[in-house]
Amino acid sequence: MKEKKPINDIRFTESSRRNFLQVAILGGGAFLIAPMLHIDIANATGSTDALLLSCMDFRLMDNIEHYMTERGLRDKYDHIVLAGAALGAITDKYPAWNKTFWDHVNLAVDLHHIHKIIVMDHRDCGAYRVILGEDFAKDPVKEKNIHSEKLRALAELIKIQHPNLEVELLLMGLDGKVESIT
Ligand SMILES: [Zn+2]
Incomplete structure (x- = not known):
């Protein structure tokens, strides 16, 4: 990976962590990881009481x-x-x-x-x-x-x-x- 993005643990789910590892193992780049993070953050929004x-x-x-x-x-x-x-x-x-x-x-x-x-x-x-x-x-x-x-x-x-x-x-x-x- 050319660039390591800071990863906010709180918004980083287990499944994306697994995906991250798989991508990392397969030699994927940050361009693959960024969209996954974006999706996770989008899903994490919203409030409840x-x-x-x-x-x-x-x-x-x-x-x-x-x-x-x-x-x-x-x-x-x-x-x-x-x-x-x-x-x-x-x-x-x-x-x-x-x-x-x-x-x-x-x-x-x-x-x-x-x-x-x-x-x-x-x-x-x-x-x-x-x-x-x-x-x-x-x-x-x-x-x-x-x-x-x-x-x-x-x-x-x-x-x-x-x-x-x-x-x-x-x-x-x-x-x-x-x-x-x-
Ligand atoms: Zn009980």
């Missing part, structure tokens, strides 16, 4: 979609999925998940200019059981307390990292009903 962090639990995906639709947010939120939601973002057991969460929050802020993070835990969460070694679902009050503790801990960290972001904390039941955690 919210980012949702939820658990991966397959039982609740339709409930989550339904809940967000009811709030008028269908197709209007970024979505990070981590087992355990709030716990997944802060647990010492899976530091890579913590990093993944913050990387995605930073991307959502930079690319989509979000104003709010909605963190939604859910009851009977297998990740809470596995990571914390206790079946909290047996005691709904205790279960709400442990989720509240982890949700608030994450909210504090978000406020430190991104003081301008609003944070909303939620707990969904297996019936899809959602409680607000303050």
Whole structure:
């Protein structure tokens, strides 16, 4: 390559990174790379209000979609999925998940200019059981307390990292009903 263009990592997606490597390996020039970057930047524009962090639990995906639709947010939120939601973002057991969460929050802020993070835990969460070694679902009050503790801990960290972001904390039941955690 005759000329190396500065590459903004934030706007450089995994697929274009792969393409970049392929082109680089094949000996392609910057003239091939520039149009790809242009396309990526064009696709990355646009804003949305919210980012949702939820658990991966397959039982609740339709409930989550339904809940967000009811709030008028269908197709209007970024979505990070981590087992355990709030716990997944802060647990010492899976530091890579913590990093993944913050990387995605930073991307959502930079690319989509979000104003709010909605963190939604859910009851009977297998990740809470596995990571914390206790079946909290047996005691709904205790279960709400442990989720509240982890949700608030994450909210504090978000406020430190991104003081301008609003944070909303939620707990969904297996019936899809959602409680607000303050
Ligand atoms: Zn879960």
